[in-house]
Amino acid sequence: xxxxxxxxxxxxxxxxxxxxxxxxxxxxxxxxxxxxxxxxxxxxxxxxxxxxxxxxxxxxxxxxxxxxxxxxxxxxxxxxxxxxxxxxxxxxxxxxxxxxxxxxxxxxxxxxxxxxxxxxxxxxxxxxxxxxxxxxx
Amino acid sequence: xxxxxxxxxxxxxxxxxxxxxxxxxxxxxxxxxxxxxxxxxxxxxxxxxxxxxxxxxxxxxxxxxxxxxxxxxxxxxxxxxxxxxxxxxxxxxxxxxxxxxxxxxxxxxxxxxxxxxxxxx
Numbered sequence: 547x548x549x550x551x552x553x554x555x556x557x558x559x560x561x562x563x564x565x566x567x568x569x570x571x572x573x574x575x576x577x578x579x580x581x582x583x584x585x586x587x588x589x590x591x592x593x594x595x596x597x598x599x600x601x602x603x604x605x606x607x608x609x610x611x612x613x614x615x616x617x618x619x620x621x622x623x624x625x626x627x628x629x630x631x632x633x634x635x636x637x638x639x640x641x642x643x644x645x646x647x648x649x650x651x652x653x654x655x656x657x658x659x660x661x662x663x664x665x666x667x668x669x670x671x672x673x674x675x676x677x678x679x680x681x682x683x
Numbered sequence: 684x685x686x687x688x689x690x691x692x693x694x695x696x697x698x699x700x701x702x703x704x705x706x707x708x709x710x711x712x713x714x715x716x717x718x719x720x721x722x723x724x725x726x727x728x729x730x731x732x733x734x735x736x737x738x739x740x741x742x743x744x745x746x747x748x749x750x751x752x753x754x755x756x757x758x759x760x761x762x763x764x765x766x767x768x769x770x771x772x773x774x775x776x777x778x779x780x781x782x783x784x785x786x787x788x789x790x791x792x793x794x795x796x797x798x799x800x801x802x803x804x
Contacts, residue, residue, distance in 0.1 A: 549763050552760050552763035552764045552767065553763050553764070553766055553767040553770075554767060555764065555767065556763070556764035556765065556766065556767020556768040556770075556771060557767040557768070557770055557771035557774075558767075558771060559767075559768060559771060560767060560768035560769060560770060560771020560772040560773075560774070560775060561771040561772070561774050561775035561778065562771075562775060562791065562794075563768065563771070563772055563775060564771060564772035564773060564774060564775020564776040564777075564778070565775040565776070565778060568710075568711070568713055568714060568791075570709070570710030570711065570713075571710065571711060571714075571795055571798065572794060572795075572798065573710075573764070573768070574708075574709070574710065574798070574802075575797075575798030575799070575801045575802055576798075577764070578801065578802055580760075582757075582760060585750070585755045586755065586756070586757045586760065587709070588708060588709025588710070588750070588755075589709060589747065589750040589751070589755050589756045589757070589761065590757075590760060590761045590764050590765075591709045591710045592709050592710065592743050592746055592747040592750060593747050593756065593761050593765060594761065594764050594765040594768040594769075595710070595739075595743050595768070596740070596743060596744060596747065597765065597768075597769055598768060598769060598772045599736050599739065599740045599743065600740070601769075601772070602733075602736055602772075602776075603733075603736050603737060603740065605776075606733035606734075606736065609733075611729055611730050611733035611734070612730075612733055612734050612737055613720075613724070613726055613730050613734050614734075614737075615724075616686060616694065616724060617734070617737065617738065619686075619691060619694045619695055619698070620694055620698040620716065620719065620738045621698075621737075621738050621741060621742075623695045623696075623698045623699035623702060624698040624699065624701050624702030624705070624712065624716070624738055624742045625702060625741055625742050625745055626699070626702065627699040627700070627701075627702035627703040627706065628702035628703070628705050628706040628712070628742035628743075628745050628746045629706060629745055629746070629749055630702075630703060630706065631702060631703040631704065631705065631706025631707035631708075631746065632706035632707070632745075632746040632749035632750055632753075633706075633749060633753075634703075634706075634707055635706060635707045635708070635709070635750075635755075636749070636750075636753040636755065638707075643707075643708065644802055645802070645803070646707070646708060647708050647711075647799075647802055648799045648800070648801075648802035648803045649799070650704065650708060650711055650799075651711075651795050651796070651798050651799030651802065652795075652796055652799030652800065653799075654711070654714050654795055655792050655793070655794075655795030655796035655797075655798070655799055656792075656796060658788065658791065658792040658795065659789065659792035659793065659796070661788075662785060662788035662789045662792055663789070665785065665788075666785045666789075669785075
């Protein structure tokens with residue numbers, strides 16, 4: 547199989563993931579250029595994420611960035627439904643999975659774009675206000 | 684921090700949704716978990732992203748296990764792609780401090796939309 551492209555696409559998605567922006571959402575569409583079924587792509591995405599995640603967690607724990615309050619309220623339901631989701635994916639067709647992923651990516655992308663622009667505008671306003679205050683002084 | 688009953692249910696329901704998405708689509712649950720931590724637990728971005736990994740690690744592990752048991756794993760492409768992801772991850776972590784946050788976020792959002800459109804065809 548296209549070993550070079552697999553490593554290259556993994557590398558590109560890894561850069562995004564390493565910056566903490568969800569590398570998996572980049573890896574799935576990239577791998578769809580190769581002749582691999584959607585289910586295999588999704589399993590590649592899950593498995594390749596595991597070593598990265600372990601390393602990142604060690605760093606974050608050292609930097610004291612992990613907040614454990616209420617964490618079980620998130621982990622327990624997420625774990626149960628992750629199993630359910632994976633079982634449903636097994637019976638779903640590759641085409642349905644691919645379309646669902648496409649819808650998910652487009653919605654998340656559009657939403658992130660709105661948030662990023664809003665944030666940028668807010669910061670610009672804040673900077674201007676601070677400038678005014680400085681000028682008045 | 685004390686949570687109201689309503690917020691507890693919001694956490695439970697949306698983390699269930701995040702788990703389902705992550706298992707069904709093989710990823711993407713992190714976006715939902717980070718948002719929950721920002722909006723309900725009121726954690727800062729840095730803490731949310733770091734803590735979300737602690738939630739996503741076990742749920743990615745169990746989803747991967749189901750894919751494996753159901754025979755949906757092909758090890759050869761998986762190992763090559765994983766090699767690339769780990770190498771890229773190290774580069775990405777080193778680059779992180781050198782990129783302007785807003786520019787990176789807008790670029791990333793555009794990449795997601797392009798990826799979504801690509802998957803439709």
